[in-house]
Amino acid sequence: MIDRSSSSSRVLRTTMLVALLSVCAAPLPIRAADSPKPGISNGMRFSEEDGEGLYRAICQGCHMPDGQGANTGAGAYPALAKNPRLAASAYPAINVLRGLKGMPSFKAYLSDDQVAAVTNYVRTHMGNDYKDPISASTVKALR
16 A cells, blocks of 8 residues: 555655755846946946955955955965055056966956056055056056
8 A cells, every 4th residue: 555645745845845946046146237236247247447346346355354364264365455566566467367376367357447446456555555557458468
């Protein structure tokens, strides 16, 4: 004799599991570029255009809001504040484009203007006072 209640229960559990997995696996909507929230726009690019906005959206999560960096159990994030390595404008721009050690590349997510903006921001804030800005055309050549 077949126990229909356990068979029905199994079918119900399987159906519920499939429904739950399909909801969890659905792609998340990506916000429009004109949305005020920081992040990636429909074109898979960050929508912020100014250096400070880009720093807040991308960099401060690891390098901290004040640029002091962090050394945690998850990894070491170098300080950008008062960093002599930023004296050469190409150095931070290349790192933003190509990544370095644990830092990912952002070249697919940032325009040349955005890379220049965030590079110039970091080089002129947080105790850094490097006067020679990098241009978008220089960033384009570095790509």
